[in-house]
Amino acid sequence: MNDIFIRACRGEKVEYTPVWLMRQAGRYLSEYREVRSKVDFLTLCKTPELAAKVTLQPVDILGVDAAILFSDILICVEAMGMHLEFSEKKGPVLGEPVRTKAGVDRLIIPDTEDSMPFVLDTIKILRRELEQRVPLIGFSGAPFTLATYIIEGGSSKNFVFTKKMMYQNPGLFGALMEKITSTVIEYLSAQIKAGAQAVQFFDSWAGILSTYDYENIIFPYVKTAIKALKKFDVPIFYFVNDCSGILHIAKKCGADVMGIDWRVDMEKATKMIGKKMSVQGNLDPLVLFGPKEQIEERVQDILNKGESARGHIFNLGHGILPETPVENAIAMVEAVHRLSRA
Amino acid sequence: MNDIFIRACRGEKVEYTPVWLMRQAGRYLSEYREVRSKVDFLTLCKTPELAAKVTLQPVDILGVDAAILFSDILICVEAMGMHLEFSEKKGPVLGEPVRTKAGVDRLIIPDTEDSMPFVLDTIKILRRELEQRVPLIGFSGAPFTLATYIIEGGSSKNFVFTKKMMYQNPGLFGALMEKITSTVIEYLSAQIKAGAQAVQFFDSWAGILSTYDYENIIFPYVKTAIKALKKFDVPIFYFVNDCSGILHIAKKCGADVMGIDWRVDMEKATKMIGKKMSVQGNLDPLVLFGPKEQIEERVQDILNKGESARGHIFNLGHGILPETPVENAIAMVEAVHRLSRA
Secondary structure (H helix, E strand, O other), rough: OOOOOHHHHHHOOOOOOOOOOOOOOOOOHHHHHHHHOOOOOOHHHHHHHHHHHHHHHHHHHHHHEEEEEOOOOHHHHHHHOEEEEEOOEEEEEEEOOOOOOOHHHHHOOOOOHOOOOOHHEEEEEEEEHHHHOOEEEEEEEEEHHHHHHHHOOEEEEEEEEHHHHHHHHHHHHHHHHHHHHHHHHHHHHHHHHHHHEEEEEEEHHHOOOOHHHHHHHHHHHHHHHHHHHHHOOOEEEEOEEEEEEHHHHHHHOOEEEEEEEEOOOOOHHHHHHHHOEEEEEEHHHHHHOOHOOOOHHHHHHHHHOOOOOOOOOEOOOOOOOOOOOOHHHHHHHHHHHHHHHH | OOOHHHHHOOOOOOOOEEEEEOOOOOOOHHHHHOOOOOOOOOHHHHOOOHHHHHHHHHHHHHHHOEEOOOOOOOHHHHHHHHEEEEOOOOOOOOOOOOOHHHHHOOOOOOHHOOOOOOHHHHHHHHHHHOOOOEEEEEEEEEEHHHHHHHHHHHHOOOOHHHHHHHHHHHHHHHHHHHHHHHHHHHHHHHHHHHOOOOOEEEEOOOHHHHHHHHHHHHHHHHHHHHHHHHHOOOEEEEEEEOOOOHHHHOOOOOOOOEOOOOOOHHHHHHHOOOOOOOOEEEOOOHHOOHHHHHHHHHHEOOOOOOOOOOOOEEEEOOOOOOOOOOHHHHHHHHHHHHHHHH
């Protein structure tokens, strides 16, 4: 098996820089759109054969060094007892946003085998299919990011309800965060037991917090979740979107790899993160809309700046966009491999 | 006149920390809503007596140390030749987004006296009304921020068209940025000549850029615009939203005051900015939804962290939200004054 991804996570010597793309199974691929034309998004997530199929597509098409389970971070929120829908226009919509003690009390800490067996079945299929190829990454939303969806009922601009609860009712907010943290620990433990060879926490919205709030209110839950997974022998990734204001705190999370977005300079980030973690990132996904020579130039820049890291897993700084020309994604992966061998 | 705001901009000794709030004239004030109930937003911007009236409201109600011209950053974009509307749901909508050479060629560099006389008239009324009270700040969008609206045709999530033009057609993007930069220089020069005693550039969207793009593609225009205004004897503010990844570059802009958002730690920012500029910021606007004791605690924290700055102008890290309880905004201003005297 190509284990260069795992070795880079551990900071071992590698022949080239491994690469995968956040949202690499997605609408920019015609093969994905074909599958999606026949089923809705949630059905796709919940049908192991189909979820496994789209997970494998970018491994074949792009030649990436890792596969990531096709799913959505809100799958476990649905299992906590909320009604989940995906609207083409508004994105995810959760029924009855949780803003009261009764609401928090009603949420359960789901057992993954009972309520999300399809996730574990997808992982099992994928491990068979990926044998002798590349490792499989499992994932979950990080506690705060899931909390924002639970409290707002979907995406948000200013996160007014989330911060209101945080500031006005810290006890209730804490109770919610604890329930989510327990859920996430159980969920990722089950994914690892089913065969996930690495796991990533997506903290997509932690970047909306002041340093003060992140450090004092949110970060303890991140550390708790990561610590609970350390007993498994798999690399743990902590990706924080819009991380530059809080990276000096986030790096203390205890994970093996720190995932960073595109708005932070790779060299500064690598220096700040130090030698205790590997780093993942950080090309602006929009660079893939430019000419190939420019993509190559930016890849080289990030490779150079990441050279002093303990280990570097190349990635975009955020999910690949649906409109991205697939040939440019292929060119990026090829450039990472070729330029990092040199 | 209360000139403590101007003195803090210059790094002179002050008896207490001056404070104003971004969007301090706005919907959180019932007095503002009353004016707005009779006219639409654009009419309000373009009617000097009314614009002056709402500009003065927060000076009376909150007791802030500066007034800021009531207007919108897209007023000068309309004057460049685009059709501008404000929709309750979608926010600003600009007709025929500019994405081609013909589009860029059609834009003009407006003469403020000819095409935006109402802005200058508002300033003149305000200078009379504010005599012996507080200074008046004029403002403009920074070149890149205006470019995003011109290219996207309004607000955006991923700024796909902007970055596409930036990467695919750097010559065209540069031509657009030059036209906007000339517009902004003329516009702010006219505001200063009419009586604005300080000016702020709002770079609301520069924070979506990678450090690489900000430094190499955008920042030269920021420096050009600021340099052109240095001949006037008024403090120049450069506010960058979501600035933490680019602050080490932005601080070289040549302005007198660096405005920072709430996601960057005040102590780290102050250290990075050094002694050549004063600093403005940086309370999370959402803290104003919490209890008064907590507001006071956060104000104290920021005052402490800003103590080593050359000068500190207290502000929110972004505009105050419409739903904000006005008594909390008043409490914040009072706390800044009281705690910084101690």
